Amino acid sequence: MKASIPLVLVAACSFSVSAGAQFAKTEDAIKYRQSAMFIQSQHVARLGAMASGRAPYDATAAVANAEVVAEISKLPWAGFGPGTEGGKAKPEIWQEQAKFKELSERLMSDTEKLLGAAKAGNLDALKAAMGPLGETCKTCHDTFRKK
Amino acid sequence: MKASIPLVLVAACSFSVSAGAQFAKTEDAIKYRQSAMFIQSQHVARLGAMASGRAPYDATAAVANAEVVAEISKLPWAGFGPGTEGGKAKPEIWQEQAKFKELSERLMSDTEKLLGAAKAGNLDALKAAMGPLGETCKTCHDTFRKK
Numbered sequence: 001m002k003a004s005i006p007l008v009l010v011a012a013c014s015f016s017v018s019a020g021a022q023f024a025k026t027e028d029a030i031k032y033r034q035s036a037m038f039i040q041s042q043h044v045a046r047l048g049a050m051a052s053g054r055a056p057y058d059a060t061a062a063v064a065n066a067e068v069v070a071e072i073s074k075l076p077w078a079g080f081g082p083g084t085e086g087g088k089a090k091p092e093i094w095q096e097q098a099k100f101k102e103l104s105e106r107l108m109s110d111t112e113k114l115l116g117a118a119k120a121g122n123l124d125a126l127k128a129a130m131g132p133l134g135e136t137c138k139t140c141h142d143t144f145r146k147k
Numbered sequence: 148m149k150a151s152i153p154l155v156l157v158a159a160c161s162f163s164v165s166a167g168a169q170f171a172k173t174e175d176a177i178k179y180r181q182s183a184m185f186i187q188s189q190h191v192a193r194l195g196a197m198a199s200g201r202a203p204y205d206a207t208a209a210v211a212n213a214e215v216v217a218e219i220s221k222l223p224w225a226g227f228g229p230g231t232e233g234g235k236a237k238p239e240i241w242q243e244q245a246k247f248k249e250l251s252e253r254l255m256s257d258t259e260k261l262l263g264a265a266k267a268g269n270l271d272a273l274k275a276a277m278g279p280l281g282e283t284c285k286t287c288h289d290t291f292r293k294k
Contacts, residue, residue, distance in 0.1 A: 022202075031185055032185065032189055035181075035182035036182070037182070038182045039179060039183060042170070057167075068222065071218050075186065075215065126151060
């Protein structure tokens with residue numbers, strides 16, 4: 001256990017490196033992560049409509065949506081820095097950082113795979129990639145988002 | 148003038164192609180464009196702080212921020228589709244589509260140049276690219292955003 005603590009800290013620090021988690025105030029961090037999640041949800045919904053047959057499959061649109069999802073899925077995490085509790089975020093996010101980080105990384109991995117599936121240009125690949133992504137969304141929301 | 152009308156229509160249609168402007172309701176379109184603008188403003192502010200000397204120049208962070216700005220600057224426009232008047236958007240957006248489109252394209256061009264400048268890895272290039280970007284933001288907000 002002792003050995004794992006520095007690793008977790010290093011991981012937490014490298015989490016929001018580069019584009020920076022320099023928010024002027026907590027409200028900005030909350031608005032930032034909610035904005036990213038909202039944009040993501042819109043594009044995921046369009047892909048979900050195609051995957052479920054509620055919307056016609058459009059390979060070009062699928063790639064375009066998946067590209068946005070893959071990019072945007074990298075963003076929300078910088079908005080969950082220390083001291084930014086609030087909004088719909090459960091306190092567990094800051095108490096279970098390793099788990100939260102694991103799920104955020106799983107999401108980013110899922111969205112990369114989704115983009116690959118969209119680029120494959122067939123509906124079955126898209127459907128197959130939407131399942132794990134939806135599962136990751138649900139697991140994280142069930143665990144870390146207030147009802 | 149007559150000849151330009153079809154061009155404007157074609158341009159307006161291709162505007163939000165691919166990732167799709169399929170919002171379930173007007174509120175979603177407004178929230179979407181505001182979310183994208185907010186994320187963008189956060190990253191532009193970080194670059195602005197570096198360019199003005201209020202924050203230390205960090206070449207890696209500059210590239211990371213500029214990458215987000217370049218990507219996000221493509222998004223808001225799909226949220227300004229027909230019938231989505233509201234929020235801080237002036238009605239002029241829908242009355243002067245060609246001008247709005249021109250400014251949105253100028254922004255996307257500015258953010259691509261900003262990314263190139265950030266990748267050049269020197270502060271002077273970054274400063275030089277921030278000027279036109281700031282000017283485009285201001286021009287568009289002065290013309291099309293409510294006070």
